Amino acid sequence: MPDTPQAPLIGVPADVKEIDGYRWHAAAEPYLRAIVSGFGGVPLILPSMADAIDPGSFLDRIDGVLLTGSRSNVHPERYGQQADPASEPYDPARDAASFGLIAAALRKGVPLFAICRGMQELNVALGGTLISELQEREGRHDHRAPVSDIQAERFAIHQDVAIAADGQLAGVLGPGTIRVNSLHRQGIGDLAPGLAVEALAPDGTIEAVRVVGAPGFAIGVQWHPEYWVKSDAPSAKLFAAFGEAVRAHMAARTSPATAAE
Numbered sequence: 372m373p374d375t376p377q378a379p380l381i382g383v384p385a386d387v388k389e390i391d392g393y394r395w396h397a398a399a400e401p402y403l404r405a406i407v408s409g410f411g412g413v414p415l416i417l418p419s420m421a422d423a424i425d426p427g428s429f430l431d432r433i434d435g436v437l438l439t440g441s442r443s444n445v446h447p448e449r450y451g452q453q454a455d456p457a458s459e460p461y462d463p464a465r466d467a468a469s470f471g472l473i474a475a476a477l478r479k480g481v482p483l484f485a486i487c488r489g490m491q492e493l494n495v496a497l498g499g500t501l502i503s504e505l506q507e508r509e510g511r512h513d514h515r516a517p518v519s520d521i522q523a524e525r526f527a528i529h530q531d532v533a534i535a536a537d538g539q540l541a542g543v544l545g546p547g548t549i550r551v552n553s554l555h556r557q558g559i560g561d562l563a564p565g566l567a568v569e570a571l572a573p574d575g576t577i578e579a580v581r582v583v584g585a586p587g588f589a590i591g592v593q594w595h596p597e598y599w600v601k602s603d604a605p606s607a608k609l610f611a612a613f614g615e616a617v618r619a620h621m622a623a624r625t626s627p628a629t630a631a632e
């Protein structure tokens with residue numbers, strides 16, 4: 372069990388959903404379990420209430436941030452476009468929380484791992500844009516989940532992704548091509564300044580990015596390593612690398628040199 376004083380505490384911003392007439396703040400369990408099984412971390416779901424709680428105020432109390440995927444989309448007004456029923460559902464409370472966490476994590480050097488919607492949030496937060504309904508775009512493949520009622524089939528690993536030979540992920544996963552799952556309708560349109568491409572799909576869709584010059588681990592992936600973290604080597608390596616970065620951050624934060632500052 373990871374519940375020891377040394378276990379890293381990983382902040383996970385909640386999605387906000389209407390259930391039984393209330394707004395609920397929730398996160399999907401596979402991300403939470405991957406934090407535990409991937410590197411012995413302890414997940415902490417953070418309420419997405421940026422109107423009442425500054426997301427940056429969490430950053431001195433957590434050791435890393437994981438931005439999860441979600442069926443909801445970043446609101447288009449965040450990147451200068453109009454809301455469109457075709458790109459719903461939105462979750463503006465999640466947007467506000469994630470954008471606040473991204474800014475604070477990058478400012479403070481807190482390791483940040485962004486998955487699917489999380490990578491899209493990272494791109495928009497740093498000034499990029501998104502494109503919707505990839506499968507309707509000329510030359511793009513269908514990146515949506517396989518149609519099934521069985522989650523393991525929806526998260527099946529079936530798509531090639533080429534890892535940039537000169538990027539950070541090549542050091543984690545090795546250069547070349549890996550196979551990943553794919554469950555998204557949107558993708559990066561204009562890449563944000565300050566982001567570097569770390570992986571590409573065969574149709575040119577950006578599948579991973581890193582924040583150039585980030586003081587710590589700051590990686591986004593469009594696929595879902597959380598789902599097969601126990602059985603898929605690239606997925607396990609990604610979470611292990613995030614965990615290693617988090618522990619290094621914890622050590623640096625408690626080092627005598629830091630204390631003397």
Ligand SMILES: N[C@@H](CCC(=O)NCCCC(=O)O)C(=O)O
Pocket residue numbers: 439440441442443444486487488489491516554555556557558
């Ligand atoms: N909504 C965005 C991001 C996709 C994403 O995060 N998918 C995770 C949910 C997977 C599922 O259960 O369908 C997009 O569609 O691009």
